[in-house]
Amino acid sequence: MYSFKNDYSEGAHKRILDAMIKSNMEQTDGYGTDDYCLKAAEYIKNKMDYNDADVHFLVGGTQTNLTAISSFLKPYEAAIAVSTGHINTHETGAIEATGHKVISAADTYDGKLQACHIEKVLAEHTDEHMVKPKLVYISNPTEIGTIYSKSELKSLSDCCRKHNLFLYLDGARLASALCADGNDIALSDYPRLCDAFYIGGTKCGALMGEALVICNNSLKEDFRYNIKNKGALFAKGRLLGIQFLELFKDNLYFELGDFSNKMAKKLKDGITKAGYKFMIDSDTNQIFPIFPNDIVKKISNNYNYTLWKKEDENNSVLRLVTSWATDETEVENFIEFLNNL
Amino acid sequence: MYSFKNDYSEGAHKRILDAMIKSNMEQTDGYGTDDYCLKAAEYIKNKMDYNDADVHFLVGGTQTNLTAISSFLKPYEAAIAVSTGHINTHETGAIEATGHKVISAADTYDGKLQACHIEKVLAEHTDEHMVKPKLVYISNPTEIGTIYSKSELKSLSDCCRKHNLFLYLDGARLASALCADGNDIALSDYPRLCDAFYIGGTKCGALMGEALVICNNSLKEDFRYNIKNKGALFAKGRLLGIQFLELFKDNLYFELGDFSNKMAKKLKDGITKAGYKFMIDSDTNQIFPIFPNDIVKKISNNYNYTLWKKEDENNSVLRLVTSWATDETEVENFIEFLNNL
Amino acid sequence: MYSFKNDYSEGAHKRILDAMIKSNMEQTDGYGTDDYCLKAAEYIKNKMDYNDADVHFLVGGTQTNLTAISSFLKPYEAAIAVSTGHINTHETGAIEATGHKVISAADTYDGKLQACHIEKVLAEHTDEHMVKPKLVYISNPTEIGTIYSKSELKSLSDCCRKHNLFLYLDGARLASALCADGNDIALSDYPRLCDAFYIGGTKCGALMGEALVICNNSLKEDFRYNIKNKGALFAKGRLLGIQFLELFKDNLYFELGDFSNKMAKKLKDGITKAGYKFMIDSDTNQIFPIFPNDIVKKISNNYNYTLWKKEDENNSVLRLVTSWATDETEVENFIEFLNNL
Amino acid sequence: MYSFKNDYSEGAHKRILDAMIKSNMEQTDGYGTDDYCLKAAEYIKNKMDYNDADVHFLVGGTQTNLTAISSFLKPYEAAIAVSTGHINTHETGAIEATGHKVISAADTYDGKLQACHIEKVLAEHTDEHMVKPKLVYISNPTEIGTIYSKSELKSLSDCCRKHNLFLYLDGARLASALCADGNDIALSDYPRLCDAFYIGGTKCGALMGEALVICNNSLKEDFRYNIKNKGALFAKGRLLGIQFLELFKDNLYFELGDFSNKMAKKLKDGITKAGYKFMIDSDTNQIFPIFPNDIVKKISNNYNYTLWKKEDENNSVLRLVTSWATDETEVENFIEFLNNL
Incomplete structure (x- = not known):
């Protein structure tokens, strides 16, 4: 995972x-x-x-x-x-x-x-x-x-x-x-x-x-x-x-910061295109998408993340973090995975 | 040095x-x-x-x-x-x-x-x-x-x-x-x-x-x-x-401990043979030879060590420490250096 | 005062x-x-x-x-x-x-x-x-x-x-x-x-x-x-x-607690009768009447108290405290003083 | 006592x-x-x-x-x-x-x-x-x-x-x-x-x-x-x-200090005259006489004091303290008691 x-x-x-x-x-x-x-x-x-x-x-x-x-x-x-x-x-x-x-x-x-x-x-x-x-x-x-x-x-x-x-x-x-x-x-x-x-x-x-x-x-x-x-x-x-x-x-130091932000941006764009919203608008390497709980469940089977909080009865906020080490292919895979749900 | x-x-x-x-x-x-x-x-x-x-x-x-x-x-x-x-x-x-x-x-x-x-x-x-x-x-x-x-x-x-x-x-x-x-x-x-x-x-x-x-x-x-x-x-x-x-x-872990002790032993033996005494008898990787101050001065020009304390007016206790990383040749060099003083 | x-x-x-x-x-x-x-x-x-x-x-x-x-x-x-x-x-x-x-x-x-x-x-x-x-x-x-x-x-x-x-x-x-x-x-x-x-x-x-x-x-x-x-x-x-x-x-211990409460009650009743409200209903020896600021000013000239907070632009909450030592006559005087304002 | x-x-x-x-x-x-x-x-x-x-x-x-x-x-x-x-x-x-x-x-x-x-x-x-x-x-x-x-x-x-x-x-x-x-x-x-x-x-x-x-x-x-x-x-x-x-x-403040010292002095003089020595010479309101243990035992039955330390096998150091409140008659009684032992 x-x-x-x-x-x-x-x-x-x-x-x-x-x-x-x-x-x-x-x-x-x-x-x-x-x-x-x-x-x-x-x-x-x-x-x-x-x-x-x-x-x-x-x-x-x-x-x-x-x-x-x-x-x-x-x-x-x-x-x-x-x-x-x-x-x-x-x-x-x-x-x-x-x-x-x-x-x-x-x-x-x-x-x-x-x-x-x-x-x-x-x-x-x-x-x-x-x-x-x-x-x-x-x-x-x-x-x-x-x-x-x-x-x-x-x-x-x-x-x-x-x-x-x-x-x-x-x-x-x-x-x-x-x-x-x-x-x-x-x-x-x-x-x-x-x-x-x-x-x-x-x-x-x-x-x-x-x-x-x-x-x-x-x-x-x-x-x-x-x-x-x-x-x-x-x-x-x-x-x-x-x-x-x-x-x-x-x-x-700046290159690594830039890369981690780029990976987060890519994730953010993909998630947005897939139709989801965010708890807060972030331009840095932490993003906070809101997913329906059944989607969260499926993500859980394939990815590690932090459950930030419950948004409401049916939706949860996740924290996804990228870094200097993030594998861009995995970012693309995640978006594809999301689109396929 | x-x-x-x-x-x-x-x-x-x-x-x-x-x-x-x-x-x-x-x-x-x-x-x-x-x-x-x-x-x-x-x-x-x-x-x-x-x-x-x-x-x-x-x-x-x-x-x-x-x-x-x-x-x-x-x-x-x-x-x-x-x-x-x-x-x-x-x-x-x-x-x-x-x-x-x-x-x-x-x-x-x-x-x-x-x-x-x-x-x-x-x-x-x-x-x-x-x-x-x-x-x-x-x-x-x-x-x-x-x-x-x-x-x-x-x-x-x-x-x-x-x-x-x-x-x-x-x-x-x-x-x-x-x-x-x-x-x-x-x-x-x-x-x-x-x-x-x-x-x-x-x-x-x-x-x-x-x-x-x-x-x-x-x-x-x-x-x-x-x-x-x-x-x-x-x-x-x-x-x-x-x-x-x-x-x-x-x-x-044991091999490294053993090696550091062996290096200390080699130093200790060489210093003893060169005619010097120790503040305390130690079998581990820290030894405390006593040198006349003029010898200490010469050592200072060639080696890093810790000045432990003054033994008396004319002599000082040094702390020499070996480790897993000690270079055996340097130990031999030190003894030779000492013998040549 | x-x-x-x-x-x-x-x-x-x-x-x-x-x-x-x-x-x-x-x-x-x-x-x-x-x-x-x-x-x-x-x-x-x-x-x-x-x-x-x-x-x-x-x-x-x-x-x-x-x-x-x-x-x-x-x-x-x-x-x-x-x-x-x-x-x-x-x-x-x-x-x-x-x-x-x-x-x-x-x-x-x-x-x-x-x-x-x-x-x-x-x-x-x-x-x-x-x-x-x-x-x-x-x-x-x-x-x-x-x-x-x-x-x-x-x-x-x-x-x-x-x-x-x-x-x-x-x-x-x-x-x-x-x-x-x-x-x-x-x-x-x-x-x-x-x-x-x-x-x-x-x-x-x-x-x-x-x-x-x-x-x-x-x-x-x-x-x-x-x-x-x-x-x-x-x-x-x-x-x-x-x-x-x-x-x-x-x-x-109980008699003193009772007395201090009684004095607070007397103050509270008098203040209520004089037409003022309270921040909170208290049955103990601290009461928190709300007075218009001009009344507060007049009280200040004659009594020591604690200004608890501003209720709004024109009114303030005071804290009045009684104790085992409160002089009942002074309580009566305060109420009379208030009624005379 | x-x-x-x-x-x-x-x-x-x-x-x-x-x-x-x-x-x-x-x-x-x-x-x-x-x-x-x-x-x-x-x-x-x-x-x-x-x-x-x-x-x-x-x-x-x-x-x-x-x-x-x-x-x-x-x-x-x-x-x-x-x-x-x-x-x-x-x-x-x-x-x-x-x-x-x-x-x-x-x-x-x-x-x-x-x-x-x-x-x-x-x-x-x-x-x-x-x-x-x-x-x-x-x-x-x-x-x-x-x-x-x-x-x-x-x-x-x-x-x-x-x-x-x-x-x-x-x-x-x-x-x-x-x-x-x-x-x-x-x-x-x-x-x-x-x-x-x-x-x-x-x-x-x-x-x-x-x-x-x-x-x-x-x-x-x-x-x-x-x-x-x-x-x-x-x-x-x-x-x-x-x-x-x-x-x-x-x-x-000075009168009380002076009085407590005087009481200590009186005790000290009496103890000295009775033939005992002190751990340390003190001019203030704490004195430290040395008594044989059998004397200590008898003192214990009649007076409260602090056992400061053992001087040796047979003798102990006591701490005696006087104060503004010390009863001069009791000081005199103690000395008499000591002399009668």
Whole structure:
């Protein structure tokens, strides 16, 4: 059975694997202090056209979120997120485990946070009997595949600066956002609009790894202590450096994002032509078609996917995910399969 | 410059790398629920001749220690360790970050904990104004390369059972302990004597990965929730499964441990013949020769190593570490280099 | 200016103060191990007609909530509350500071949680990528003065037992709930329906103090360690014992609850007669009248109160609170004042 | 049986109790924002001749320590203390429960920390694989009744400033230290030499309460949020204000400290004359006589005390504590009792 279940079903892109194989017997220092990591950080800063940032490589997304957020906040400070935000729902309380409340600011149709949601939270949190909202968490793409426009991100960034909040962006699938149709946020915009954000590797072609970019100077000090304190300082750190070096030494990261989006687009077009609708319009590598339950049953016999939610008595929303590794023939097969039902 | 600095300077053993390459484009479920992980767990249980254990694969040692210990203890319970214990000194307060005190029970010459140290701690912690010691942390080999004998481990285990304490063993370099000259603890003894322990991969031939073995039934429930809660649930979990499967499907794990010990032995013999002494007698892959400072200076120009401590005004203790990847010619070169000084 | 702002504006009921004065120079053991505490616990158990409970005396409500909940839950487990629940909004993230998520289960008109809200949360939390809901938090009265009926509480209790959840009840104002018109939950029902709950002293006539009652045997062990671990073990613990002994050696606790309700009723009747409505119908010592803003302004010049929220452009909801200490003449004056506006 | 077990066996000094009785029916705002608290803070600042400090009133010592230290430190930072430091041994891991390691810096004969101990810890903690020592914890008097000289405290303070560490002083029994024979540290020295410290009330004549004084501006911001976050914001906060106001509006605090020391001196002199020695020479309200075990047995039948430790096979060290409430006749009786043995 072919799987459209997620974008971490396979290993790594061939070029990344080759780079790891090639360097395998080299001796390097541990914990991310090696030349590969240094060089990868330089490449990323060059691609961002932004030099005044610290880049740290961590293994996974939840790990990156909890290490960063717990480092940035004082004990009584809280993060703001939409109700569907990954840290709010799908990280098993990892942020709270470090002592911080995640404030669910809004239940939005498109999974996006707006400045007005932040303002509302601030208006409700006025004294020391409540947590102090201090960090705004968003992801791009969102949990449901939508993307922020540059003006939307700028508006959030302005709101944060006005209210002395940190803007933190989870870029687990940033490659897909960067290459989406309609995207107008360049990689170089992120360090200018966010206080910190991470460039996802795990879901964008690497075996594992996320590149955390800290732009706000006040958040940089001693960050490696935080990484170790959370058990996230990776012994053979160069493995992360090698992968990000490969992704950013030319345009591989963007090519992989583009490819995954193209595969999703192809799926989306096929499904649309076959007469089905979607829960939400997404231009990234996650799409959410609505199928009648009997069709779902037949799909289940042939494909892996995620059942997102019940739309109504007779219909269900599925999540289908493509990636750098998606087999285009399988995409075509799926559409054909659907048309033959 | 050749490096004897640590056992995580290189990538992975060729067979492990090959297995990863071979499976690279296979689609599997994420987060360690794939067949590779299941099979690797089976292999490990078979090698231990012990079926009633849960095996979880995590990425790194500190991560494994903090996830396990924080899961096993109630908020007011503490871990007991020797002063040099890894959790006490070299994990940046990772255990304390989860809320638990590490009690430094003894400052021992050989880095080993004894039942009498535990008894002393228990005698000093008698009521609710002090933490309740509940878990005993040891590593084998210890931080300074020594190993426990079976009777020593049994004595600790008996003491723990008598006092209703958990015995947790950090096996970051377990391969080396298992294959050390003079070792009489079989892999099959560990699940019988410990409540939980981990079999290290990172320092024993894998790219990364530790196999946590939970033997005590009362510690098993919902453990995957704990892993995720600590940001340690690895998305492409199959990468850990593949590596441990390769290490345990035959005797590779033991062969690598044996090889690293042999290289250390060769170094040790050469250094001894050259007329130098050691801080401690170690049969594993870490050795601690004492050199005059002028010799150290010359070594520094040609080799990477860790300066362990000053022995006195004129002499220093170095830590030299070998591994599965150590180049035997380099070992011979080092000895020749030393003899030529 | 007379204050209807809260029920902790004054010190303690005269009988309580007298008991403290009388015992002032007696020597007792510290930390709640004295005879006053033991006897007070006995009186409470007698009044509950329930002997198999542990009673611990703590200083304040947030302290009691965080000590209890953090003790009852494993690291990845979460508490369920309504959105207005005290632990969710007015404890500055105290529960999260101990590592646990508070799940906001519902936004209810009457501030009450229902079994269906719990069921919905459980249905949404199905695997280790999400926290595990394990404890249900309610307060009686609720944050807006409403009370649960016995059948409502029984339904919650049944739901919790069915799903293996702990039911924890915050009784900061339990005296008022116990004596409310329409209340049909006896004190003896609480230990039978809850796993743990606390009987509030601070807001019910004592200088300070809350009596935590742990009924579920599995939650009792080593609880005093948790109290100390959270900095909540009170040195002169007998001060809490003396106060609860006085409250429960006869019916003082109930008399004070009854009096505070009567004062609220008198206020409510007067306000109603004066032609005003209420945000919610409350039979306890907190009432929420809606006044035009110009009336509010005049009240502000003469009385202290809490501005609860804006009802609309022209009207505001006020919170008026009465207590054991409320001066009946001042209640009458307020009504007269209102009628004269 | 008369008790020399501790200095919190009785209630409060009569003047304090009277002040509480007198104000009992006054209405004030909650949570320490009332005029009593404001005035008490002013009195304390006047007595310290130091205006640029924030004064917060908390209920107990462990609570104050954990709230302050967890507020002052970043997640990976640690506190330094002597092995016998209260936070290291007698607070049930309360500091670790907030995420921070307590580094046991030295095992000293007199219970005092020295700059050299701090320097040693700093020398051992050099990179991100270890916690970052950031706060020095001392108490005056120490756990065994000894006091720091001004030059000793100055030396610690200089060392902390040199290394950018916070100096935090636990003054649970500060009244006794301030009035000890040989003391040369004035109350006005504390805010000048420490970054924060607390003036103990619980053990110095109050029912409860500690006045935390924060002198370092960088530690002041939002501190009330921390207090609430730790469940330590006391509802009827004015009770703490009233007590400290009474203690500091004239010299009551010093008189009580002086009295408790005089009672200890009288005990010490009598015990010395009776031919017994002491574990340590203390000028404060805790003394540590060494008695033969048969004498201890007889004392046990007539007095409450703390068995501190076994001196040897035949002798034991007792801790005897006096206080503002000690009955001088009982002191005389004890000496007579001892002489009659």
